Amino acid sequence: MEIRQLKTFLTIAKLENFTQAAETLGYAQSSVTTQIKLLEESLGVKLFERLGRRITLTQEAEKLIPYAEQILKLVSEARNVISETSSVPRGTLTVGTVESLSITRIPKVFEEYHNRYPEVEIVMNFGVCSENLRLLRTNALDATFIIDRKLNTQEFIVEELTPELMTVLVSPDHHLAAKEEIYPEDLQGESLILTEDECTYRIILENILAEASVQPKYKMGANSIQAIKQFTISGIGITLLPETAVKQEVETGKLVQIPWAGPEFRLITQLVYHKDKWISPTLKSFLELTRQMLRL
Secondary structure (H helix, E strand, O other), X not given: OOHHHHHHHHHHHHHOOHHHHHHHHOOOHHHHHHHHHHHHHHHOOOOEEEEOOEEEXXXXXXXXXXXXXXXHHHXXXXXXXXXXXXXXXXXEEEEEEOHHHHOOOHHHHHHHHHHHOOOEEEEEEEOOHHHHHHHHHOOOOOEEEEEEOOOOOOOEEEEEEEEEXXXXXXXXXXXXXOOOOEOHHHHOOOEEEXXXXXXXXXXXXXHHHHHOOOOOOEEEEOXXXXXXXXXXXXXXXXEEEEHHHHHHHHHOOOOEEEEEOOOOOOEEEEEEEEOOOOOXXXXXXXXXXXXXXXXX
């Protein structure tokens, strides 16, 4: 089993295409095919099922992915440690975040970090909180931002940064636009535009509505905050988002903000990294800057 074989394997697993993987990695397709064949032989399993031009991952391949991610991450860390000649941050920093933060609080942190440490390559991974925490466990991320209730765990170091207020949003023409506050009962029979199923505040809202025996007319799920805002602006339904993510649309009058008066969400933006993570100069400088800029 070789490092380049694992890198090729992960690229194919992501793209589900040998030709595209070869182009991405700069290899001849025959080289990619040979690498996977040798990897399969060393493991004694089949990693991909080839049905015509379409390939799918086997169960063995799915099991290999987190280990391959961790191995490559450790190799990268080892190179950074060995090549470190000073305390100046350099190398690669891989950080997870959720979309609502990536369009509000996080960009200014990354901009300042890049200005201070231009030799560091920043790689961002956008995903729901649960997925980014999984990537922390496999060492595929150095750190991640999450919006959640206070995370109590012995597995991670969790730093609370900023409380996040949730707000209900409707178009100016919506029949609820004149309300001064919204209770769960006000959403009975309404059309809701929500984030993806695994999003923390969607789960909390659905639990609140279930406890109040509130039945929305329907729930539309979207994996893009921008799409959710546009659907809401068009009058399709009601949404609930972090207040910081809708500041511009509220100020320009495209959306009407109605304070949530139901059970509190108590959400906090948190910075999370693994308790066993080696704190390199690159990661240390990022953690320190984040605390300076985001902690209230």
